[in-house]
Amino acid sequence: MIKKEMYYDRELSNSFSELIEPNGDLRWLFDFVIEHDDLDFLIGKNATKEWISVYRGLSRCITINPNGEIDGAKAYKDLVPDLYLNVKEKKDFRKELTELLSKIKITKDFDRYYNNKKEGYFQNELSRKYGILSDSNSEFVIIDKEAVIGYESDITKKRIFGELRKKYKNLQTEISLKYEKIYGKDLQKKSLGNELDFIALDKEGNLLLIEYKHDSNTSGIYLSPLQIGLYYDIFTNYPKKDLEKAIFKMLEQKQKIGLISPLWKKPQSIKEIIPVLIISEYNYKRSAKDKYMEIMNICRVKFGKTFLQNIKTYNYTSNTLTNW
Numbered sequence: 001m002i003k004k005e006m007y008y009d010r011e012l013s014n015s016f017s018e019l020i021e022p023n024g025d026l027r028w029l030f031d032f033v034i035e036h037d038d039l040d041f042l043i044g045k046n047a048t049k050e051w052i053s054v055y056r057g058l059s060r061c062i063t064i065n066p067n068g069e070i071d072g073a074k075a076y077k078d079l080v081p082d083l084y085l086n087v088k089e090k091k092d093f094r095k096e097l098t099e100l101l102s103k104i105k106i107t108k109d110f111d112r113y114y115n116n117k118k119e120g121y122f123q124n125e126l127s128r129k130y131g132i133l134s135d136s137n138s139e140f141v142i143i144d145k146e147a148v149i150g151y152e153s154d155i156t157k158k159r160i161f162g163e164l165r166k167k168y169k170n171l172q173t174e175i176s177l178k179y180e181k182i183y184g185k186d187l188q189k190k191s192l193g194n195e196l197d198f199i200a201l202d203k204e205g206n207l208l209l210i211e212y213k214h215d216s217n218t219s220g221i222y223l224s225p226l227q228i229g230l231y232y233d234i235f236t237n238y239p240k241k242d243l244e245k246a247i248f249k250m251l252e253q254k255q256k257i258g259l260i261s262p263l264w265k266k267p268q269s270i271k272e273i274i275p276v277l278i279i280s281e282y283n284y285k286r287s288a289k290d291k292y293m294e295i296m297n298i299c300r301v302k303f304g305k306t307f308l309q310n311i312k313t314y315n316y317t318s319n320t321l322t323n324w
Helices: 027-035 074-079 094-105 108-113 119-129 155-176 218-222 224-236 240-257 287-305
Strands: 038-045 050-056 059-064 140-148 197-203 207-214 273-280 312-317 320-323
Touching: 027 038, 027 094, 038 119, 038 140, 050 094, 050 119, 050 240, 059 094, 074 119, 119 197, 119 207, 119 273, 140 240, 140 273, 140 312, 140 320, 155 287, 197 240, 207 218, 218 287, 224 273, 224 312
Parallel strands: 207 273, 273 312
Antiparallel strands: 038 050, 050 059, 140 197, 197 207, 312 320
16 A cells, blocks of 8 residues: 555544534534534544544634543633543533633633634634534535645655745745835744635535635735645645545535534535635725735746636625625
């Protein structure tokens, strides 16, 4: 058997997935999340572990592993230590989870993750709308969050991902030095993230690589061509048949759990990979869009006029997507 250099497999093992499926020991947790507008799930795995997590905006409240252990940020453990007991010892911990949520909501230190109604707030809303609250008419459904491609070793990652990332970082540095008055000398220090915000599938079978930004993150918006370009390179270089197989397995599992509506009809195949930028609460008075277009044009001069030629951009406000 040939060992693959890259892998993308985020499907939970059956025994672990069954915990939150109908009649599972933790099915109450699914119902709990449904009832709380500020909560959502993130499930997945990598080469060494798998997880079921409950998030509030950008904040991970709990993560459960197949051994029944509950983890979370230290700050949350300090708030409600009794929550983070072994699941096998205490299958129903809704009382402790409710206590944690009530304390988070009144603790100003955690506002930036959700209460400030910026990135975390809208990411959570978007994720629920096209995930756990999706229906048969949803134009697309979210298959994965904080998505990454795995590599067989650090050496392989450095060779494949490192080289792809390098070309974008080099251009970022070039832009920073050449257009310092416009973008500032610190532009080259801005990081290019290692995780794609969302992977979604639309009704036509297009795979959507979604990068999300809030209007307050001006530099994030105008640097997004570089970030989205990196993700697009990674996923378009991944074997299409393997990607399609992984996506459909994840879709089927999430539909079985209820994280995606079972009534949403699966496409026959993956048609096209489409890069997407979604910005919430865009303020048309800001210059972010002009700078975004400037950097997009710089990228097209550098990498060719077809660079991200099929990108779609949206403004997300009041639970509605409109063209940006």
